[in-house]
Amino acid sequence: MAYQLYYWTGIQGRGEFVRLALEDAAAAYVDVAREEGDGVMTAWLDGEHDGALPYAPPFLKSGRLVIAQVANILQYLAPRHGLVPESESKRIYAHQLQLTIADLVAEAHDVHHPVGAGLYYEDQKDEAKRRAKEFRESRIPKFLHYFEKVLDRNGGKHALREFTYVDLSLFQVMSGLAYAFPKCMARQKLPLLRDLARRVEVRPNIAAYLASSRRVPHSEDGIFRHYAELDG
Structure with a gap:
């Protein structure tokens, strides 16, 4: 029986982390809202x-x-599809x-919505510029250099x-x-993370997914948004 994934249509968002796992595993799933509209949630x-009772998407239905x-x-999907060791x-x-990745994703979102998620970006641009400076100069290096160290301590190829x-x-991060943040990211020295991202990108199932219409592009409606004024 196919999994049922519930997430907003038209954006990658947090649902993309789940999609990548399902796609890499060639698991049968239905992206329900893309077929029935966001109202289905x-x-x-x-x-x-x-x-x-889920608080917000994404959520996954697997049987009951x-x-x-x-x-x-x-954590539920991985052992069922060979995406984590048995230990x-x-x-x-x-x-x-x-969970640390989740922390990073939350901070990336709060760059463009530092005052409130219910407000438009245009209503908090000044605060976003201030938040973005801290994120670029401190938080991105701290998070990514941590994951660079994680890779290095485990042989350099995988986490x-x-x-x-x-x-x-x-890879999604x-x-x-x-x-x-293309300018900021271009300045980061992250050889292991960049190599990992390249190797994930060419995994057969991932490459097929990235080339398909199922992979919607990044946009200014998702978590990772490009505003030139926030990139320094």
Whole structure:
């Protein structure tokens, strides 16, 4: 039975981290809102279905299970599709790394919405410029140099010495930050992360996905947004 993925149409957003895992694993799934429209999620978010109540998309339906939060979804999918080692310690470490990625993604979002998610970017541009400077000069280097060290400590090729879902998520982070902050990212010395991103990009299932219409482009409606005034 195919998984059912619920996420907003027209953007990559947080749902893309889940899509990459499903695509790499060649898992059967339906991107429900893309077929039925965003309104299909309303009943779930209003609690009109049985099972766990998601706070927000993405969430995944697998049989009777309803699983929300990116790291939680990936922790569920990974052992079922060979995207994490069997060792409990390595699974815990993979989850730890994914939660750190979630922290980075949240900070990337808050660059263009530093005052409130319910306000337009144009309503908080001055605050966004200030937030972006701190993000470019301090937070991007701190996060990415941490992940560079993670790769180095594990042989330089993968976050956990073998391919896992964390590698897919690091690819998405590198892709999103390169789109949103091209000048800043061009200045970063990240040989291991850049090599990892290139190797993920050419994995057969990922390459096919990236070339397909299922991979929507980055845009100013998603998490990673490019505004020239925020790139320094």
